[in-house]
Amino acid sequence: MKTIASCVEEILLSQPFLEEAISRNIVNYSALASELVTPISEMLRKPVKSGAIMMALRRYSPPPDLGNSVRLKKVLNSLGDITVRSNLSNYTFKNSTTLYTSHAKVIKKLGDNPNTFYAFTRGIHESTIVISSSEQEHIERYFSGEVQIGVQNDLSAISISLPEDNTKIAGLYYQIFKRLAWEGITLYEVVSTTNEFTVLVEDQYVNKAFSAIKRLHS
Template sequence: MLTLAEVIAELINESPFLQEGIAEGIINYSALARKLHPEIEQRFNKEVQQGAIVMALKRMAHKVDASQLEDQAKDYIRHMGDILVRSDLVDFAYKNSPTLIRAQKDLLELVQNSSSDLFHASSKGMHETNIITSRTFADKVKELFWEEEKLSEIQDLAAVTMRMPISYTKDAPGVFYHILKTLAWNKINVVEFISTKHEFSIIIEKEEINHTFKLLHDMKNS
């Protein structure tokens, strides 16, 4: 049977924000105990005193250390390549269908024969396919996919792209978390996140370009 300390540790480990807050010593244990109280009582199926939760949180606080993981992530980010920005993008989402692959094939042929400054990215999920492209190419997408069921279309987007360090072999778990956490704390709405082996793009609203660029630039040069 799980102990109170083990249950609390599970709940803390489910939330990197809480884990980091405890490691930094900025968490109010009484407030956190009140927040965790209903979930803990549900797991034990009996009454648990909030005071006991507070004491358990204080005892486990010294065991939570997120600094080493964050230092590795920061070091990795410093070795990333230049930050590239592209604006005037459109995000389409279409429901998957037997005919969608054919339309996507025709679209990729057009992309291949288009100018090199065209931004285009696509990904296929279990139920939908996402296409992000330059605004100048949006009409081509609509034309090729007019028979498909469009789930959404978002205008006025931008992409901030960074290259990962190919020659830098150090493992750095938590890199994406560190980047997305910084954007979340600064109220940047990430519309999409696209990644390949050595490159990733953050799709944001166009008016957030300067703020996002500054945040990533500061992380890279800190």
Template sequence: MITIPEIVEKIIKKSSFLEEGLSKKIINLSALSRIIKPEIEKELYKKVENGAIIMALKRLSSRLDHRNSINKIFINAPDLIVRSNLIEYTLANSQSLIPKHQKLLEIINRQKEFFSTITEGVFETTLIVSLELESSIKKIYKDEKVIFKVNNLSSITIRLPKENIDLSGVYYFILKPLAWEEINILEVVSTTHEITLIFGEKDIDRAFLNLKNLFNK
């Protein structure tokens, strides 16, 4: 049989903003209990007391603050590597793409300072590269279908500690403050120990300051 604490947790975790507010103890529990009470009663098919809901919220609040756990793996603030003058091409997937990627990588390997990522999805492939490579891309991929193209991009790469793979919420910890500040992330590219966030150039300064403040707290 489902319990009040289980329903409360399910309701709170449907909203990242409620979860965040509860973890920081900035939400009035009495007011919140009255708001979610009808949903709880509907699921339980019976009336419940506000006191029982408030108690469940208090217990959940003590378990929600992942910040201390995540801060432990970021003992030192990670380096934030910023790159600008990037472009993005999204191409429809085709059997001819792979040899063309190889041609592009050969050019990139001769010029180590170039930034590049190639992400292949089920139906499309996205290239994010330094602006200097645009002429090469136009030449190499001239017969491919371009779905989307955008200029004036910048990126921030964050080196993640090895412990990140065993701890839930690391990406949320990084992305959450950007969402709260309404900073638009155009793309997210990751490897096991790196995450690269792609922004429009108009947002890069705010994004950098936001992340710097996050890790220096």
């Protein structure tokens, strides 16, 4: 059975920025409780008082390491090089039995050219290719027999080198996504390996996104 406390928890979990503000004790509980009267009344299907909601808010215990752990801050301060690559294109194709053959042709053509950016991600139903725009003709030639779902040009990639123990740190990616969201930056694509994290943004956002990520060190 739903209670005021469970409704408060559900709302806060769906709004991580608000949850973090509560964990940092920078929220006006009375004002927030008043804001939550209507949604919680609708969730419980009965009227509730702001005083009861405020009590639930004060009793709520957010995760203890929500952005404040010493270990997480140490990792953020030790992020490696930040590399920006521009003039990129993003292709999305429907998965097929021949898609890997087309992919192999592109890999063979590109070879070990360090000046070419190339990333391939296969999902359940579709696959995405991010490539330097100068190589578009090869994609369009080798994938001509595939079902193209979409294509987007004028993109830039921002890659971050992560510490080796990054997979043991809870909340690391959240901190990156949070900073970008606060800056109003829309991510077009995300690509990651074990120790490298790349976000793909439209060219108009690249400078703002780079500055936001660089400030993670502070």
